[in-house]
Amino acid sequence: MDLNDLSSDTTSLSWNSRSSQSTRQSHLVQTNVKTGEKLRPKLFVANPQIRKLSKEMAIPSSSAYLFLHSFFTLSLFLAISTAESESELELVADLRALQSESKSGVIHLDDRTIAKFLTSPKTPRPYSILIFFDATQLHDKTELHLRELRQEFALVASSFITNHNNSNTKLFFADIEFRESQSSFHLFGVNSLPHIRLVGPTAKSLKDESEQMDQGDFSRLAESMAEFVESRTKLTVGPIHRPPILSKTQMGLIVALLLISSPFIAKKIFAGETLLHDPKIWLSGAVFIYFFSVSGAMHNIIRKMPMFLVDRNDPNKLIFFYQGSGMQLGAEGFAVGFLYTIVGLLLAFVTHLLVYVKNAKAKRVAMVFAICVSFWAVQKVIFLDNWKTGYGIHGFWPSSWN
Structure with a gap:
């Protein structure tokens, strides 16, 4: 056109x-x-x-936009959730790998692994960690019992793993050493030892939101640690599997020796030639039991008290007597037991041997000596008690003498 x-x-x-x-x-x-x-x-x-x-x-353009927006949002959310789940699974797998490398099941942590497993992951974490704070340079301080408590902590960890057939992934046991991880000690706010803390899944601040075990509960050792875990995590630790005092090999050797020597032992018993037939053995045993009871040795064994302490102000000076009630050192108990045993032996001498002496003058001298030594020994015990507790003993004359 x-x-x-x-x-x-x-x-x-x-x-x-x-x-x-x-x-x-x-x-x-x-x-x-x-x-x-x-x-x-x-x-x-x-x-x-x-x-x-x-x-x-016609398809409305607003509906198509909402559909595409919802689709991409859901896809992004699923991708992020999957990535986070994979990251959490990797952390749990790493913890289980470290746990399997440890003989007792206690994972050794440092500043790097603290950041990896506790500070970097988002809360809530899929696990809790019970941490024992240790310092190898203080293992020689017997009053702290760090070495023993570390062994009891490992005992709880191994028992927990055994009771759950090595399948639990909600609780792990770990320790931190002071020289290797001083910044982690500062992060938790730990200033004294012994110290045990439980870091739960939701704890963001390791200092304020983690739970500390009361130091008064350490006396029952592994059992008190297990109770602390059960009360805070709602998990069951189960029975504590303590190793036997004697191994099966040692028990077998002892039984074999007893069977071999039993005929000879029976012959001695029937002939009355054993140590149990000697009166001196029974006398020595009675004196030992008396000394053991009055010296507080059972208290020292139960509390695992040291024989002496090193003076903090002067490391070259040793402390044998502790001033303060509620605590007794081993040397102090032996000293008091020795004084009591002297009084007991003198009393036994006066009542069982001195009565057979016919010389009256010798009796008087022996009686005066026994009274003076006994008075001195009792005075020392009273003085020590007054020095430790502040309580004094006062004598009073009969009211009719005034």
């Missing part, structure tokens, strides 16, 4: 409907002849059925 034959500046392209009512113009595209610029198209739907069909087939 020649554009010069058109009477107007624009050309129109008409599309006639197939229906009989094709008198209306349905689609018009206009183009500026001079500039060649396409004008905005206008759509006119003449047939009502076509208009209805177009509305039904």
Whole structure:
């Protein structure tokens, strides 16, 4: 078509409907002849059925946007959740690997692993960690009992792992050494030993939100540690599996020796030639039991008290007598027991041997000696008690003598 034959500046392209009512113009595209610029198209739907069909087939743009946004959000959330789950599983796997490398099941931590397992992971963590704070340079301080408590801690860890068939992943046992991890000690706010802390899954601040075991509970050793774990984590530790005093090999050797020597022992017993038939053995045993009872040796054994302490102000000076009630050193107990035993032996001498002496003068001298020595021994015990506790003993004359 020649554009010069058109009477107007624009050309129109008409599309006639197939229906009989094709008198209306349905689609018009206009183009500026001079500039060649396409004008905005206008759509006119003449047939009502076509208009209805177009509305039904159209998809609203807002619904499509919401669908795509929800889809991408859900995909991103699932990806993040999967990554976090894989990270948590890796941490648990690393802890179990470190636990399997330890003979007792106690994981050794340092500043790097503290950051890896406690400070870096997001809360809640899928595990709890019970930490024993140790210092090897203080193992020689017998009053702290660090070496013994560390062994009891390892006993609790091995018992927990054994009772759960090495399948539990909710609680791990670990220790930290002071020289290797001073910053971790500062992070937990630990200033004194012994010290045990439980870091739960939701603890963000290791100093304020972790739970410390009361130092008064250390006296019962492994049993008190197990009770602390059960009360804080709601997990069951189970029975403590202590190693036997004698191994099966040692028990077998002892039984074999007893069976071999039993005929010879029976012969000695029937002949009355054993040590049990000697009165001197019974006398020595009675004196030993008396000394053992009055010296507080049982207290020292139960409390595992040292024989002496080193003076903190002067390391070259030893302390044998501790000033203060509620505590007795081993040497102090032996000294008091020795004084009591002297009094007991003198009393036994006066009542069982001195009565057979016929010389009256010798009796008087022996009696005066026994009284003076006994008075001196009792005075020393009273003086020591007054020095330790501050309580004094005062004598009173009978009221009728005033």
